[in-house]
Amino acid sequence: MSLARVLVPVKRTVDYAVKIRVKPDNTGVETKNVKMSTNPFDEIAVEEAVKLKEKGLVKEVVAVTIGPKDAAEILRKLMAVGVDRSIHIETDEDLQPLAVAKVLKKVVEKENSDLVLLGKQAIDDDSCQTGQLLGGLLNWPQASFASEVNVEGGKAIVKREIDGGLETVSVQLPAVISADLRLNTPRYAKLKDIMAARKMTIDTSSLADWGVDTTPRFDVVSVQDPPTRAGGVKVESVQELVQKLKNDGVL
Amino acid sequence: MHRLRTLGVAPVRRQTQARVYSVRPALTSFSEEENLLRAEVARFADQVVRPKVREMDEKAEYDADVLRQCFEQGYMGIETPGELQGSGMSFVSSCIVIEEMAKVDPSVSLIIDIQNTLINTALRKWGTPEQQEQWLPKLATDTVGSFALSEWGSGSDAFSMKTTAVKGDGVYKLNGSKAWISSSKHAGFFLVMANVDPSQGYKGVTAFLVDAKNPGIKVGKEEDKLGMRASSTCEVILTDCIVSEKDVLGQVGKGYKIAIESLNEGRIGIGAQMLGLAQGAFEQTLPYITKRNQFGRPITSFQGMQFDIAKLATDIEAAKLLVYNAARLREEGKPFVQEASIAKLYASQMAERVATKCVEMMGGVGFTKEFPIEKFYRDCKIGQIYEGTTNIQYQTIAKSVLKAYE
Numbered sequence: 281m282s283l284a285r286v287l288v289p290v291k292r293t294v295d296y297a298v299k300i301r302v303k304p305d306n307t308g309v310e311t312k313n314v315k316m317s318t319n320p321f322d323e324i325a326v327e328e329a330v331k332l333k334e335k336g337l338v339k340e341v342v343a344v345t346i347g348p349k350d351a352a353e354i355l356r357k358l359m360a361v362g363v364d365r366s367i368h369i370e371t372d373e374d375l376q377p378l379a380v381a382k383v384l385k386k387v388v389e390k391e392n393s394d395l396v397l398l399g400k401q402a403i404d405d406d407s408c409q410t411g412q413l414l415g416g417l418l419n420w421p422q423a424s425f426a427s428e429v430n431v432e433g434g435k436a437i438v439k440r441e442i443d444g445g446l447e448t449v450s451v452q453l454p455a456v457i458s459a460d461l462r463l464n465t466p467r468y469a470k471l472k473d474i475m476a477a478r479k480m481t482i483d484t485s486s487l488a489d490w491g492v493d494t495t496p497r498f499d500v501v502s503v504q505d506p507p508t509r510a511g512g513v514k515v516e517s518v519q520e521l522v523q524k525l526k527n528d529g530v531l
Numbered sequence: 532m533h534r535l536r537t538l539g540v541a542p543v544r545r546q547t548q549a550r551v552y553s554v555r556p557a558l559t560s561f562s563e564e565e566n567l568l569r570a571e572v573a574r575f576a577d578q579v580v581r582p583k584v585r586e587m588d589e590k591a592e593y594d595a596d597v598l599r600q601c602f603e604q605g606y607m608g609i610e611t612p613g614e615l616q617g618s619g620m621s622f623v624s625s626c627i628v629i630e631e632m633a634k635v636d637p638s639v640s641l642i643i644d645i646q647n648t649l650i651n652t653a654l655r656k657w658g659t660p661e662q663q664e665q666w667l668p669k670l671a672t673d674t675v676g677s678f679a680l681s682e683w684g685s686g687s688d689a690f691s692m693k694t695t696a697v698k699g700d701g702v703y704k705l706n707g708s709k710a711w712i713s714s715s716k717h718a719g720f721f722l723v724m725a726n727v728d729p730s731q732g733y734k735g736v737t738a739f740l741v742d743a744k745n746p747g748i749k750v751g752k753e754e755d756k757l758g759m760r761a762s763s764t765c766e767v768i769l770t771d772c773i774v775s776e777k778d779v780l781g782q783v784g785k786g787y788k789i790a791i792e793s794l795n796e797g798r799i800g801i802g803a804q805m806l807g808l809a810q811g812a813f814e815q816t817l818p819y820i821t822k823r824n825q826f827g828r829p830i831t832s833f834q835g836m837q838f839d840i841a842k843l844a845t846d847i848e849a850a851k852l853l854v855y856n857a858a859r860l861r862e863e864g865k866p867f868v869q870e871a872s873i874a875k876l877y878a879s880q881m882a883e884r885v886a887t888k889c890v891e892m893m894g895g896v897g898f899t900k901e902f903p904i905e906k907f908y909r910d911c912k913i914g915q916i917y918e919g920t921t922n923i924q925y926q927t928i929a930k931s932v933l934k935a936y937e
Contacts, residue, residue: 317570357567468575471605471618471628474564 283338283431283453286329287393289384290322290343290358292351293404306502309404318354321399325459327466328429329397330362337431338395340364344387346380348372352482360469360477367391371487371494379494381413386490388418393454395436400425400458411458421451424458558855561627568620569627575604576635584636587761588906591753593717597639598675606632607646608671610655616668617651622796623858626803630854633807634814637910638761640804642675642714648800650676650722653738653793657781662740666720677718679709679767680790686711687923689724690733690787694769696725703727703779705739705747705772713917715750716763719743723769724786736786740778747772758909795868796861797918798875802854805878805914809847809885812907816889819902823894830892839892843885850878869931876924879914886911 294300295315303310318326332338343358344367345351355366369383388396401408415422423438427446430437431453440447441460451457469477487494515521525531561569583594601607609625611617618624625647633640651670654663670676685692694707705725715721721741728735741748751766781789817840823830830836853874860867886907890897897904915921 353563356563357571360567360571468579468604469567469571470603471568471609471620471624472613474567474571475613475619477567478564 282336283332283394285340285342285391285393286332286338286395286397287384287388287391288322288326288329288341288343288358288363289380289387289396289398289410290326290345290354291319291399291402291404292316292345292347292354293319293402296320296403302503302505306504308500308503316350316353318358319399319402319404321401321403321459321461323358323399323466324461324463325397325399326358326361326363327464328426328459330467331464332429332431333362342367342391342393344369344384346371346375346383346487352484355482356477356480357469357474359480360473361467365480366482368482368484369487369490370484373487373494375494376496376498377407377409378413378497379492380410381417382492382494383487383490384410384414385417386492388414395431395454396420396456397429398456398458400460411456415456418454418456420455422456422458423449423451425460426457427460427462429457429463558852558859561623564620565624565627568624569631572604572606572628572631573634575600576632576639580632580635580639584903584906585900587636587638589760591755591760593639593642593761593763598642598717601639601643602671602673605671606643607675608651608667609643609647611651611667611671615663616671618671622799622862623855626800626854626858629800630803630807630810633804634811636761637804637808637811637907638759640807641759641762642717644797644800644804645678645714646670646676648797649678649793650720652796653722653780653789654740656792657738657789661777662780666740670720674719675714675717676720676722677712677714677767678793679712679715679721679723681711682708683710687920689790690736692724692726692736694723694725695729696727696737696739698727698776699773701776702773703737703739703776705741705769705774707769708751709767709769711754711764711917712767713762713764715765715767716753718750721748721767722780723748723767724790725769727783731784733787734784736790737783738780738786738789739774740780741772741774745772745774757912758906759913794918795871798871798924799854799857799861799867801914801918802850802857802871802874802878805875805882805911806847806850806854808907808911808914809843809850809878809882812886812889812904813843813847815903816892816897819896820892836892839888843888846881846884850874850881853877869928872919872924872927872931875914875919876921876928879911880921882907882911882914 294311295317298315301310329341333341341363342365343355343363345355346369349370352368355368359366398411411424412422423440425441426438427441428439434453436451436453436455436457438449438457440449579600580597583597587594605618606628608617609620609628613619629640629644632643654667680689682692696703696705720743723739723741724736725739726735727737747770749768751768754764756764821829821831857867857870857874860870889904890908893904896902
């Protein structure tokens, strides 16, 4: 029995290759005129959803993004790699994970999704909360940091990357699964699919239409550069290394 | 007015019409799918091609997997319509693919350039529906095409070629030897120029579609080259090569026109390749030189280096505008021959200036194979030679300028 719909929430973040600069007033990171792309972990989630569709385990892959007008840019490319339909919820507000999870809950309910697949965290704020909060709000089981996903008989068998190694869990569907780095390697959009994606639908609505309380629950007090790394020292021998470690009180 | 004032009535000011300008996009403003295309090709080139670049150059061989994936991604049939297995995109899209690939490996960019701007385009423009159906899908999915025009005795003087095509009963028999033919070792298909009537000079030159499996066509000696080494550059020998008269592309005796018009357009592709090469060299030099410290500071904090950086950035920008403007003119269906020639001329010379300077700025490591810069220096030289030498471009441009004064 195949699942009807997979929802893949995706976020438009600063491109991973860009050198991040902290704003002079320390309120955040500079995003003006900076190259933006799809959060890499969300790309991996999309790839997994498309793979499930290719295996016949899923009928439709729907992507959703919440963000300013430009955020829709990322949706076109995702539709070129296999997303069937996308939703763009427009807002200029900077939403925190709980607010995002609340909006996504409404989307899940409207779309009647059977599975939510999303990146484990966004590379701009590294919150790593949205998936888990969404699972909680929906009262669905969740499997985070997935490095392998198999769907069979109304369950998802997920290998999770944890500090000690790999853990395999079985979750009853519907569920929330968050993608980790080694889950897959996202494909490249073929040229003809880029052309086909031009005609595909993006449903646009404004955040207000969804009737969710998005009041921030915490304040970002300051954002700072990490301290500059002091140069290291090369040692000539193991004895010298041991001596230095002893001198520094480490041994 | 005066009378109105004496009556105590203020004159009505005539309202000026708000001027409405339609804002035209900059040459470097691309459409949403062109930007998406560029980003995807850049990513592919970086992740799939880049790890193999040095090996392909050393072995003077394309990596089979890289070529296969270029076909899979649709890079070998960019403008071919979807119904014929192509990607259904535009000429500017071809230039974008060629440019982005050249930033990583100008050799891989070359095979894509030839396939699209010379082979596919010739078939689309002059091919019969049968010929298009026979070849375009193959060229888009798994078959490399090769453009066989030059000979040992005829480079710039292309139409003094000695390869002949003798007419028989519903067939032509081709005999001769082509030289410096790119992609020939990999080709499953050749577009061969031969003369059906040497007494007519260039008016006898005819274009023939030749399957590589034809027993009368053989790839000969491969050149051991300074640069573009992964691209195969070989002799192509025709010995009593029999083709059907149905394999004539366009009209008999009109091959010179096909060659000239194909090259006029193909030049823009070479411009894009040279543009990519220069940017590739520059963009791989900057991260190194900004971290390289001498005399207690990054070398880029010295004015001399900064002036060089500014000159290179200016040179690249100029070439970019020339290439893309020529490409857009061609897409618009406007005359573009002069602009295409200027773009190729400038971009190829600029690529040499940039690549040379990048080797210098890198210092000692710029001269070693461990860094990618020396390859760009070797690869750039052919830009001023193939698809019309620099001197040929000068002639083309001068002829075009002077036409208005004849």
